[in-house]
Amino acid sequence: MGRPGKTYGTGWNEERLELLFYAETCSRIRCIPLTRTRTHDAWAWKDEANGTFSVKSCYKMATKELWEGVDMVPNLFCVLPSGFWKSIWHLPLLSRGLEIDENCFLCGSEEEDVYHALVDCSRLKQVWDEARYNFASRFYHSSLIEWMGMEWLKWSEEQRCHFVIALYRIGECRNRRKVSQEASNFNGLWNCVERCWDENVIARALVGNDLKVPSILRWEKPKFPYIKLNVDAAMKENGDGAIGGVLRDWDGLVTGAFISSTPNLDDVVMVGALAVEKGMKVAREAGMKDIIVKCDSRLVVDMLNARYGFLECAIRVQML
Ligand SMILES: [Zn+2]
Numbered sequence: 001m002g003r004p005g006k007t008y009g010t011g012w013n014e015e016r017l018e019l020l021f022y023a024e025t026c027s028r029i030r031c032i033p034l035t036r037t038r039t040h041d042a043w044a045w046k047d048e049a050n051g052t053f054s055v056k057s058c059y060k061m062a063t064k065e066l067w068e069g070v071d072m073v074p075n076l077f078c079v080l081p082s083g084f085w086k087s088i089w090h091l092p093l094l095s096r097g098l099e100i101d102e103n104c105f106l107c108g109s110e111e112e113d114v115y116h117a118l119v120d121c122s123r124l125k126q127v128w129d130e131a132r133y134n135f136a137s138r139f140y141h142s143s144l145i146e147w148m149g150m151e152w153l154k155w156s157e158e159q160r161c162h163f164v165i166a167l168y169r170i171g172e173c174r175n176r177r178k179v180s181q182e183a184s185n186f187n188g189l190w191n192c193v194e195r196c197w198d199e200n201v202i203a204r205a206l207v208g209n210d211l212k213v214p215s216i217l218r219w220e221k222p223k224f225p226y227i228k229l230n231v232d233a234a235m236k237e238n239g240d241g242a243i244g245g246v247l248r249d250w251d252g253l254v255t256g257a258f259i260s261s262t263p264n265l266d267d268v269v270m271v272g273a274l275a276v277e278k279g280m281k282v283a284r285e286a287g288m289k290d291i292i293v294k295c296d297s298r299l300v301v302d303m304l305n306a307r308y309g310f311l312e313c314a315i316r317v318q319m320l
Contacts, residue, residue: 059140133159224250231275239266243275272300
């Protein structure tokens, strides 16, 4: 639109139209009503309704063909009637008085769909940025299934597991906040994810590797010069932990004891590991060196004996 030499246009630039388009196209262009407000000519990106260019939009265009070949509901033994999905989206619930607040309750600025709630919310940016793996490709997508469809096969098994556990933890945090108004705390999320994955690796390695359970479960004196440390841990529903332990010598005499609370870790294995660590500190401060540690969590025992360096001291931890 516009005429050369003029700031604002008041009609189609006939010269340019005829130069650029065939006569038929020109007549169609002339049928497009012009805006009443005088504006500058501007470039518009034709693939977005608002005309704004974005890398996301570009990516969507580039992968459109690929997506058209993907069956979103495979193994379906019937054909979905046309308009099926649309009819669900257009259920007249709002008109029946069901006012649904669709805004995200965390950031309050965007509609809360699955992708937003688990990935795209501005409150989660830091969480995803801090992941051990690079999840930056999320910026190019607008749905979870689309992101996974495009990236999943490129990810290692460990990355996929981290991803899935993180989604679960994020969902859990959000729900907790929504239901109980608890402040959602995404701090340390990846620590939890990595711990969960580590536990899983250990637990998988142990499948079929049964421990010998003693026929009589009772406390036995350690042999001289060992001190036996028995520890236990407990966790409240809200994630607060408590630990305690007793040190006894070869005669069965108590040489030390402790109780303590732990920070809110929301992680029972970690609380168990802290019990062992605290017990070792108490023993070391009292000058005891030869320690046998007993606790009742197989995961704690296996993780401490494996490559996980929770403890400052090299010790052998045993099941109760
Ligand atoms: Zn949000």
